[in-house]
Amino acid sequence: MRTFKATAVLAAAALLLSACEGTQQTKEETAAAVEVRSAQPSATSSQANAGAQAQAIPGSGASAPSALDDPNSLLSQRVIYFEYDSAEVRDEDLSIVEAHARYLLNTPNAGILLEGHADERGAREYNVALGERRALSVTQIMQLLGVPSSQIRTVSYGEERPAVDGSNEVSWQQNRRVELVY
Amino acid sequence: MSRLIYAWVLTTLLGIPAAHAQITPELKIEITRGQEAAISIGVVPFGWQGPGAAPEDIAEVVSSDLLRSGRFEPLARDALPALPTSDSQVDFPRWKRRTRYLVVGNVRPGGSVGNYQVQFRLFDVVIPDKQRGLGGTQLVGLNFQRSANQLRGTAHDIADQIYEAIIGEPGAFNSNIAYITETRDKNNNKRYALKIADSDGYNAFPALESTQPIMSPTWSPDGARIAYVSFEGRRARIYIQELATGKRTEVAAYRGINGAPAFSPDGTRIAMTLSKDGNTEVYVKHLRTNQLRRLTNNPAIDTEPTWSPDGRAIAFTSNRGGSPQIYMVSANGGPAKRLTFDGRYNAGPSFSPDGRNIAVVHQTEDGGYRIGVFDLERQRVKVLTKTRRDDSPSFAPNGAMVLYSTTDFDGPTLTAVTVVGGFSQSFALRSGIVRDPAWGPTR
Numbered sequence: 001m002r003t004f005k006a007t008a009v010l011a012a013a014a015l016l017l018s019a020c021e022g023t024q025q026t027k028e029e030t031a032a033a034v035e036v037r038s039a040q041p042s043a044t045s046s047q048a049n050a051g052a053q054a055q056a057i058p059g060s061g062a063s064a065p066s067a068l069d070d071p072n073s074l075l076s077q078r079v080i081y082f083e084y085d086s087a088e089v090r091d092e093d094l095s096i097v098e099a100h101a102r103y104l105l106n107t108p109n110a111g112i113l114l115e116g117h118a119d120e121r122g123a124r125e126y127n128v129a130l131g132e133r134r135a136l137s138v139t140q141i142m143q144l145l146g147v148p149s150s151q152i153r154t155v156s157y158g159e160e161r162p163a164v165d166g167s168n169e170v171s172w173q174q175n176r177r178v179e180l181v182y
Numbered sequence: 183m184s185r186l187i188y189a190w191v192l193t194t195l196l197g198i199p200a201a202h203a204q205i206t207p208e209l210k211i212e213i214t215r216g217q218e219a220a221i222s223i224g225v226v227p228f229g230w231q232g233p234g235a236a237p238e239d240i241a242e243v244v245s246s247d248l249l250r251s252g253r254f255e256p257l258a259r260d261a262l263p264a265l266p267t268s269d270s271q272v273d274f275p276r277w278k279r280r281t282r283y284l285v286v287g288n289v290r291p292g293g294s295v296g297n298y299q300v301q302f303r304l305f306d307v308v309i310p311d312k313q314r315g316l317g318g319t320q321l322v323g324l325n326f327q328r329s330a331n332q333l334r335g336t337a338h339d340i341a342d343q344i345y346e347a348i349i350g351e352p353g354a355f356n357s358n359i360a361y362i363t364e365t366r367d368k369n370n371n372k373r374y375a376l377k378i379a380d381s382d383g384y385n386a387f388p389a390l391e392s393t394q395p396i397m398s399p400t401w402s403p404d405g406a407r408i409a410y411v412s413f414e415g416r417r418a419r420i421y422i423q424e425l426a427t428g429k430r431t432e433v434a435a436y437r438g439i440n441g442a443p444a445f446s447p448d449g450t451r452i453a454m455t456l457s458k459d460g461n462t463e464v465y466v467k468h469l470r471t472n473q474l475r476r477l478t479n480n481p482a483i484d485t486e487p488t489w490s491p492d493g494r495a496i497a498f499t500s501n502r503g504g505s506p507q508i509y510m511v512s513a514n515g516g517p518a519k520r521l522t523f524d525g526r527y528n529a530g531p532s533f534s535p536d537g538r539n540i541a542v543v544h545q546t547e548d549g550g551y552r553i554g555v556f557d558l559e560r561q562r563v564k565v566l567t568k569t570r571r572d573d574s575p576s577f578a579p580n581g582a583m584v585l586y587s588t589t590d591f592d593g594p595t596l597t598a599v600t601v602v603g604g605f606s607q608s609f610a611l612r613s614g615i616v617r618d619p620a621w622g623p624t625r
Contacts, residue, residue: 034414035391038428085505113416120589121551123530123543124397124573124618125442125455126499126506128418129462129483132439155417156439160395167571167589 067103068182074099079163080138082176084119087133089141097138100180101145108151113181114138116156117163119172124158131156134178212592213249214606220255221348222281223248227259228302229267229288236289237298237330243337244285244344246382247355250598251345251582252605257281269303274317277307284318285344293327300326300333302340304347321347334384335625342624354580357381358622360389360399360408361587361596365614376410378425381578381621383596383609389423401622402445408622409433409443409452420454422469433467442486446493446513453477453487453496464498466513477515486530489513491537497521499529508542508556522556524563531556532576532584539601541575541584553586555601566599567606574617579624587617 068075077096080089089097104110116131135154142152162175225245230236248254263280266272267288277284287302305318322343328336335356342353363375374396379386390396394413401408402422409422418440423430434440438457445452446466453466464477464487478484482502489496497510503520506529511518522528527545534540534555544554544563550570554563569588576585583598588608594615595608610616 033393034412035388036423036428036430037387037389037391038424038426085501121571122506122527122545122573123486123499125486126483126501126529128397128439128441129455129457129485132457132462133483154438155413157395157413158397160397160413 075103078180080134080178080180081173082134082178084172084176085130087130087137089137094141097141098145101142101147104142104147104151105145108148110182111151111153112142114152114154115161115179115181116154116158117161117175117177117179118159119175120159120162120167121172124160126158128156128158128160131158131178134176138178138180212595212608212610214604214608220605221253221283222257223254223283223285223344223348224257224262224277224281225285226262226265226267226287228286228300231288231290238289238333238337240287240289240300240302240333240337240340241285243334243382244341247338247341247353248344250382250607251353251355252600252603253345253349253582269305269316269320272305272307272318274305274307274310277318282306282308283321283344283348285340287340289333297327297329298333300328300336300340302343304344334380338380338382351582352580352624354578354582354621354624355381357579357624358401358405359383359585359596359619360401360410360622361619362396362399362617363611363614364395364617365611376408378408389425389428397618398442399618399620400443400445401620403447403449403623405623405625407445409445411441411443420452422452433469439485444487444489444496446489447491448493453489455485455487464496464511466496475515477511477513478518480518484509488531488533488540490533491535497531497533497540499531508540521558521561522563523561524554524556527551528554528556528563530574534577534601535579535581539577539581541577541586543573543575553584553599555584566601566604567597569597574619576619576621578621585619585621587619 067073074096080093104112114135116135118127118130135156139152139154164171164174225241227241245256248256263276266286284305284307285302289298289300292299303323304321306321307318309319310317311319326336338356341355345353358378359381360378363377365373367373374392375388376390376396376399377386378389392414397411399408399410407422407424411418411420419432420434420440420443421430422433434454436456436458439455439462442455443452451466451468455462456465461481462483462485464484465474466477467474480502482500484498484500486499487496494513495510496513497508499506500509505526507520508522508528508531509518509520525545528542530543532541538558540556542554542556543551545551551572552565553567553572553575554565556563569590572586572588574587583600585598587596593610594617595610596616596619597606597608599606
């Protein structure tokens, strides 16, 4: 595949980038602020760092050019969409998954987070399971291509984090997805 | 079913002390009347024997509760023939022409500072009490001594007493609900909160606030703790939080899904969904020993466990038959039995307190997702709702209503619908999303 060459050429730059992004993701995780409250306000305890923090946008902190940033690369496509109640990656999307798998193979210290999502219809926890199935479908393809499981992490949000608001087939289609987050 | 009345907004609640509780400032309430004949009752505004304005309109809270149950039709205030506040003031023949039941009461400062004495009596105005020489019979009469921030709770107590005296089954008004809100902060970032409120949506209190989603709140049987899933740190974890202290314990942080927590009826175990062993399965964790036991074993999705009230069985959702349906397994494990065969989608099960029914999210022929009740004896799903995007059903502690979340043309609401008669009441936030409710035990 043509994109493979481009990926290989830019692998060095990507190495640099992934180092930056590694720290960035850690920052993002600690930025998830949680405040726990008791029924009596005097006993309010605050776990982790309280207060809202701006969310880092993945990739935005990188200054070095990278295959990940090349709008012409398949790597710029970071969302795989699914059919209703299905976790099967569509044929036309396989090349995107393969491109990312190659990138990960060539960039052993890069990690990817596969976020599974579902549309809003039906039961919430069932949708979490559905989102995970979707993330695992993508994982499976990557692993078949040789990506070590240590480079892949999955999380399913079910219907909790829709990409778009709206209650119609167009919105639902955009919400049934796996997001590939570096 | 006629869609009626009351889209009223309660903004200012005079004289309610802030105390620990935050009053839900803008609560939109909408009522849909069912077909069942409701019982007429007069709830007279309670007398106030103290300085200034009354600390709480107890009669209003009682009336709203009774109306919301779908079993009662309280007389409108301007239709009350008189405003007695004690039994000696009641002209029974006059009431007899208007209604069957009558509630009178009064509030006065009493006991220590900041405390109140609340007294109420419920009469059957049709049957005279010959022994006492009264034109009506007192069915209940009680005195409460409460602090100011307990007055709404006292009103719910009174509504429960009235409900039980007339219907013959316990009420569920003096209980809490938990739910999730999603709002935007000033930077337009999403904020999630787990809120605890009274069963009528008042006194909402955030038990947890986060920049990441929170879901699946569920009550311990004693109402003292709540378990939920939090995505803080961009991973799903299950926590149990003590409501009084805010102290929380992580109970599941395995690789993959940590979801769908459900306390056993005796409170010693928690059922949940984990995918740590490679597939989505239902597990039971013993909270004292931390011993973890896998309950299901199937390559399909198994999730959303709900305990039968006797603690012997667990119903759950599985798509092992090709589409999500409800199955049941012994709480000790073993083979699962499929329960639902109606339609192609039944999920999100929640057992009724008497163990005879399971509330489900049921897809109807027209493609809508509605709340249904699966009757274990008749083996049938009965659809309760008319809305099309319903989710997260849970029974009231007395089993008479099901609370769920839905989105209609007015936006996301929490709705309580009666299991019999189709009476419903919704509450919504003025701005932001409410969802994922769970009705807690009676206080």
